[in-house]
Amino acid sequence: MSTPVRARRLELDEGQYLLRLVRRGRHDSVRVRRALIVMASASGTTVPAIARLVAADEDTVREVIHAFNQRGLSCLGPRWAGGRPRRITDDDVAVIVTTATTRPTKLGLPFTHWSLRKLVGYVSGRYGHNDPGLVPARAVRVGRERLRQILHAHEITFQRTRTWKDSHDPDFDAKIDRIEEVSTRFPQRCFAFDQFGPLSIRPCHGTCWAKQRHPDRLPATYHRTHGVRYFHGCYSLAEDRLWGITHEHKGGVHTLTALKSIRAARPDGAPIYVILDNLSANTTPAIRSWCRRSKVELSTATPTS
Numbered sequence: 001m002s003t004p005v006r007a008r009r010l011e012l013d014e015g016q017y018l019l020r021l022v023r024r025g026r027h028d029s030v031r032v033r034r035a036l037i038v039m040a041s042a043s044g045t046t047v048p049a050i051a052r053l054v055a056a057d058e059d060t061v062r063e064v065i066h067a068f069n070q071r072g073l074s075c076l077g078p079r080w081a082g083g084r085p086r087r088i089t090d091d092d093v094a095v096i097v098t099t100a101t102t103r104p105t106k107l108g109l110p111f112t113h114w115s116l117r118k119l120v121g122y123v124s125g126r127y128g129h130n131d132p133g134l135v136p137a138r139a140v141r142v143g144r145e146r147l148r149q150i151l152h153a154h155e156i157t158f159q160r161t162r163t164w165k166d167s168h169d170p171d172f173d174a175k176i177d178r179i180e181e182v183s184t185r186f187p188q189r190c191f192a193f194d195q196f197g198p199l200s201i202r203p204c205h206g207t208c209w210a211k212q213r214h215p216d217r218l219p220a221t222y223h224r225t226h227g228v229r230y231f232h233g234c235y236s237l238a239e240d241r242l243w244g245i246t247h248e249h250k251g252g253v254h255t256l257t258a259l260k261s262i263r264a265a266r267p268d269g270a271p272i273y274v275i276l277d278n279l280s281a282n283t284t285p286a287i288r289s290w291c292r293r294s295k296v297e298l299s300t301a302t303p304t305s
Contacts, residue, residue: 005062007041022035095123116144191235199229273299
């Protein structure tokens with residue numbers, strides 16, 4: 001005797017998604033009807049009863065249940081057959097993506113960034129009628145909306161250019177490998193250090209009760225009679241703890257004071273490892289001499305600022 005066709009047990013997120021789809025969807029849509037079939041079958045309803053509920057053939061109900069057991073929620077979407085053949089091939093899509101991620105100036109064009117109109121014009125071969133060097137290697141006929149869909153599918157968005165700082169240290173790779181080694185093998189003895197500033201000492205406005213549209217006002221132009229301060233921050237990777245020391249200036253003496261506070265956090269005398277940038281105030285002769293005596297290893301692989 002054959003066993004009745006039944007959907008497998010629903011996961012929590014699957015049940016919530018199906019319930020939300022049935023409640024908010026249109027009951028004449030294919031996805032909602034298939035969701036009803038899956039929910040009813042998972043609750044123990046027989047195939048004939050489900051067929052009467054959704055006004056469908058029993059074989060159709062069985063096909064949906066089998067598809068759900070095999071593919072999960074992806075079975076809810078209909079797979080329409082036929083339609084017009086593709087006008088844009090995968091090679092055309094690759095040309096569009098490559099062109100969109102290339103600066104126009106590298107292609108000899110007199111503008112700095114692409115717009116949809118300019119990108120459509122270039123990939124379709126409209127540029128370069130007077131200059132054969134500007135003609136793309138493969139012309140692609142595409143509209144603006146289809147171009148926007150292709151870029152969205154490949155997670156290409158219009159963004160502002162970012163910058164970064166790089167290190168010119170010839171031993172940069174070796175130092176990075178050393179940092180990864182000590183942070184993996186000795187996380188309890190790995191620390192980070194950096195300076196932050198200058199911080200200006202300015203009044204704190206705070207909050208208060210006042211009449212509507214008549215707040216308590218303080219002048220924005222004030223005299224910095226107490227100068228500025230620099231925060232020398234120390235961070236423990238294992239404990240996720242940040243502490244620091246504030247000084248009026250930034251120099252080797254102040255860096256050494258902060259490093260001594262790191263050494264005091266591990267007073268057992270075992271080696272510790274400090275990751276910091278290559279600022280000249282961080283590697284003075286006095287600091288290097290103290291590090292040798294106190295078993296402190298400095299990793300200066302990160303660029304300054």
